[in-house]
Amino acid sequence: MPNTIRREISRRTLDIIPLIMRVMSAEMRQSLPGVQPGHISLLGILRYRAHTLGDLADRLSVSAPTMSNTISTLEERGWVGRRRAEDDRRLVWIEITEAGQAALDKVEDNVETRLTNLLSDLNDHDAATLASGLTVLRDVFATALESDPKLYNE
Amino acid sequence: MPNTIRREISRRTLDIIPLIMRVMSAEMRQSLPGVQPGHISLLGILRYRAHTLGDLADRLSVSAPTMSNTISTLEERGWVGRRRAEDDRRLVWIEITEAGQAALDKVEDNVETRLTNLLSDLNDHDAATLASGLTVLRDVFATALESDPKLYNE
DNA sequence: GTAATCCATTAGCACTCCTAATCATATTGG
DNA sequence: CCAATATGATTAGGAGTGCTAATGGATTAC
Known part of the structure; x- marks a missing residue:
């Protein structure tokens, strides 16, 4: 298979991803005013365990000052808490926090439901195609970020 | 096929899209300082023909004031021009503008090249799967936006 | 020809994002 | 053991996107 195919996939990705992002942002705004995609990614990471601030900045590919500000915003809303580490x-x-968990659940549920509705028009074959495609897509980008995180932190 | 599959696709989309968006944003910033994904979408639309401001706001699902501001920013950079319609x-x-065209070409080329590199690790089968999946994804969201644009403009 | 409508802009606010500079805490080397 | 260096978070300052509400023209409808 010629590499042209991969170039075509890149072009298509570049077209489609921002489109989907817009739909998702609009959905989030609608389901909980003031909430942004970044907040949900953040709360999604924190759902399973606490992280240090720098760790979060790395994960989301933003600078430490940006993360500090964003955390302050979420802290004021009562969605996250700060705690000084005792060993360092x-x-x-x-x-x-509980409230943060609730906000996350609400937004995720609303947006997921809306997306699911969009997908309900798909026939089974297309749904399966989409599912496999997403898996490939995630693997490609997750690998890229893990293998060379510094590339995206400057 | 049960609807659970579609719910699972939604969840996966919600996970993956912001990740890809971060990678793309970082790439764009790197290839041309100050440029944002929204600028590229905008210039991409304008590449083929001129649009009215309100038209662009609708297309990108932002408010008219937001679009007016963004256009002002791009105008200052010399990438777009404003012209009063004579009939209305x-x-x-x-x-x-020419400079806008050049900026668009540069960023698209850089980001596309970077993406293509990421994809070069894929075997042919996975590449084909991804290509089909993206087509389905685009159709789902494009249809949603076209059929009910108002939903995303508030 | 006045009222209603439509399109773009301005004003003002919240937020993300950046870099540079600062502060406190740890670690390392002489 | 203490000074120099490194590390993690914050503050300051500036650019940008996003919003709503209010304003100013231009057009359409009655």
Whole structure:
């Protein structure tokens, strides 16, 4: 298979991803005013365990100051809490609160439901195609970020 | 096929799209400082023909004031031009300039190349799967936006 | 010809994002 | 053991996107 195919996939990705992002952002805004995709990614990471601030900045590919500001915003809303690490007092642990968990659940549920409705028009074959395609897509990008995270942190 | 599959696809989409968006944003920033995904979408639309400001706002699902501001930013960079419509003087036509065309080409080429590299690790079967999946994905969301654009413009 | 409508802009606010500079805490080397 | 260096978070300052509400023209409808 010629590499032209891969170029074509890139072009298509570049077209489609921002489109989907817009739909998702609009959905989120609608389901909980003031919430942004970044907040949901953040809360999604914190759902399973606490992380340090720098760790979160790396994960989301933003600078430390940006993460600090964003955390302050979510802290004011009562969705996350800061806690100084006791063993290394330079570190700050960020943990999700009950309210944060609730906000995350609500937005995820609303957006997921809306997406599911969009997908209900698909026939089974197309649905299967989409599912496999997404898996490939995730693997490609997840591998890229893991193998060379620094590339995306500057 | 049970609807659970479609719910699973939604969940996966919600996970993956922001990840890809981050990679793409980082790429764009790197290839041309100050440029944002929204700019590229905008210039991409203007590449083929001029649009009115309100038209662009609808297409990108942002409010008219937001679009007006963004156009002003791009105008200052010399990437687009404003022109009052002569037949209906309420309208403003936005057109891409040579410099805008060049900026668009540069960023698209850089980001596409980077994506293509990421994809070069894929075997042919996975590449084909991805290509089909993206087509389905685009159709789902494009249909949604066309059929009910108002839903995403508030 | 006045009222209603439509399109773009301005004003003002919240937020993300950046870099550079600062502060506190740990670690390392002489 | 203490000074220099490194590390993690924050503050300051600036650019940008996004919103709603209000304003100003231009057009259409009655």
